[in-house]
Amino acid sequence: xxxxxxxxxxxxxxxxxxxxxxxxxxxxxxxxxxxxxxxxxxxxxxxxxxxxxxxxxxxxxxxxxxxxxxxxxxxxxxxxxxxxxxxxxxxxxxxxxxxx
Amino acid sequence: xxxxxxxxxxxxxxxxxxxxxxxxxxxxxxxxxxxxxxxxxxxxxxxxxxxxxxxxxxxxxxxxxxxxxxxxxxxxxxxxxxxxxxxxxxxxxxxxxxxxxxx
Amino acid sequence: xxxxxxxxxxxxxxxxxxxxxxxxxxxxxxxxxxxxxxxxxxxxxxxxxxxxxxxxxxxxxxxxxxxxxxxxxxxxxxxxxxxxxxxxxxxxxxxxxxxxxxxxxxxxxxxxxxxxxxxxxxxxxxxxxxxxxxxxxxxxxxxxxxxxxxxxxxxxxxxxxxxxxxxxxxxxxxxxxxxxxxxxxxxxxxxxxxxxxxxxxxxxxxxxxxxxx
Numbered sequence: 001x002x003x004x005x006x007x008x009x010x011x012x013x014x015x016x017x018x019x020x021x022x023x024x025x026x027x028x029x030x031x032x033x034x035x036x037x038x039x040x041x042x043x044x045x046x047x048x049x050x051x052x053x054x055x056x057x058x059x060x061x062x063x064x065x066x067x068x069x070x071x072x073x074x075x076x077x078x079x080x081x082x083x084x085x086x087x088x089x090x091x092x093x094x095x096x097x098x099x100x
Numbered sequence: 101x102x103x104x105x106x107x108x109x110x111x112x113x114x115x116x117x118x119x120x121x122x123x124x125x126x127x128x129x130x131x132x133x134x135x136x137x138x139x140x141x142x143x144x145x146x147x148x149x150x151x152x153x154x155x156x157x158x159x160x161x162x163x164x165x166x167x168x169x170x171x172x173x174x175x176x177x178x179x180x181x182x183x184x185x186x187x188x189x190x191x192x193x194x195x196x197x198x199x200x201x202x203x
Numbered sequence: 204x205x206x207x208x209x210x211x212x213x214x215x216x217x218x219x220x221x222x223x224x225x226x227x228x229x230x231x232x233x234x235x236x237x238x239x240x241x242x243x244x245x246x247x248x249x250x251x252x253x254x255x256x257x258x259x260x261x262x263x264x265x266x267x268x269x270x271x272x273x274x275x276x277x278x279x280x281x282x283x284x285x286x287x288x289x290x291x292x293x294x295x296x297x298x299x300x301x302x303x304x305x306x307x308x309x310x311x312x313x314x315x316x317x318x319x320x321x322x323x324x325x326x327x328x329x330x331x332x333x334x335x336x337x338x339x340x341x342x343x344x345x346x347x348x349x350x351x352x353x354x355x356x357x358x359x360x361x362x363x364x365x366x367x368x369x370x371x372x373x374x375x376x377x378x379x380x381x382x383x384x385x386x387x388x389x390x391x392x393x394x395x396x397x398x399x400x401x402x403x404x405x406x407x408x409x410x411x412x413x414x415x416x
Contacts, residue, residue: 022101026151028376030323031102032109032350044306047378054151056181065377067308072372076109081354084369090377108323108374112347115359119337124259125234130335131258132241135250137304143249146304150325166326166341168233175240184243192239193232200230 005046005062009093014040016068017099018091026054029095037099038070041088049092064093104158126167132174144177152176262335267405269300270332270382274408275400277309278387291382300331302380307332310373311384312413317364318383319357319410321349322375329380333405340409350374360411383410390416 010016020035028050043066048059072085079085122130136144152173153161161169179186230238244250273295277284287294291307307329310318322328323346328336339345349356353370357363364370373381385407391399406412 026147026154027103027106028324030108030374030376031106032323044308044377044379050147050150050377053145053147056145056148065379067379076351080352081370082366085353085371086369087350087372087374089374090379092377106324107343107347108321109351110347112344115339115342115344115348115356117337117339117360118342119339122335125237127259127262128241128255129237130262131255132237132244132250134258134262135254136244141249153325162343164233166338168231171233171237171240175236178240183247183249188243189236189239192243193235196235196238196242197230200235 004060006064006093008043008046008064010040010043010064010066010096010098012040012042015099016040016066016096018068019095019097021095025051027051029091030089032075033070033089033091036070036075038068041067041069044090047092049094065090066093066096067091068096103154104156104161105154122167129167129171129174133170136174136178143181143183144174148177148180149173152180262330265330265332265334267333267403267408268400269295269298269334270329270405270408271400271403272298272396273300273309273332273382274384274403275396277384278391278399279396284384287384295332302329302331305329305378305380307382308373308379309382309384310371312386312410314386315367316369316371317357317410317413318371318373318381319349319353320373320375320381320383321346323347323350324376327375327380329382332382333408337405357411360406362412383408385414388414388416 015037016039017037018029018033018035043064046062046064049063050059052059067088068091069086069088071083072079072081072087073083075087133144133149135141137146149170153169156164156169156172164172175189178184179189241255245252273287276298277287283294287309288311291309292302295302295307312318326336326341328340345356350372353372354364357370375381385403388402402414402416404412404414407414
């Protein structure tokens, strides 16, 4: 069965900001990354939305999932490592908006 | 509000490099998760399991071991799905304990 | 439940942990729940006792040896390594390893880059390649601090990296699973794949340590 997927909006290299949302339920966007700005490292594909799967709903149309790269010094005010240190995490498209 | 399980970036002590050999009952909990979530059954989604673990009260989350959280969540998920009733599960658990005490 | 410590757990694969016998004292509430859930499911024809046994055995058969084979192959076969980096899931399938519902991304350590894997939200781990994760990987301390102060965490594992090496942390939040491809250590020229695999530990494939010859 071929299920529909939302269209992928972001290309690798695009700067994106993680939405600051806090609904109840099962979320896979960690608290520490919300409101932060990073860049798309790659599109991983489109997957059923785990927020919906958590309630035994199909989670379709599938959501594009990206790996997004962030600079550690921008995430943590007290980060003591070098400026080049990064973190990459997978974020679903509906949590991302374009960043300036 | 940050959920209790969502701990990335919070302060914590040193990483204790403890490991333990998994007990058979723990491996069976893991096996149940694999079997129930398999495509031919789909009686449990991994995200349902996670949601039910995340819903544990903070003190329970901390007090319970990893597989204790899993079996609690598997049971809750199956109750939610209507695979068995609380009454069935309660009676079966009492029967298991009685068997154990008698032997 | 008792635990015991393995202070120097950065051994190679090869042996996996034997099953600890269940307590012969009274069952805990949760152990009773496991038995009850399993018996109810068997009684309802949803699973069989044989299926449970087989699933336990299947996980027991998984150990870091699988991941070490992949690493050793990548170290000795540049074309395989290219395929592994392009599509980890397909490349490990060539070696008979099925990723099931998740997809594998292999992250490569290089002279200027060191990778570290964590799952801050729960305990996602490439089980098909490494077996069941160690307690510390699932601990509050690791999950909280690996993203925020990775170099300090690495230091606790005896791994120290100079400032010109980028430390890149991967938080496994969704459907991807990560395997670190460590750098091949000097002094291993001409080694067979088996000999190479023997020095690739579980911890080096998570990224907390590096292999030595």
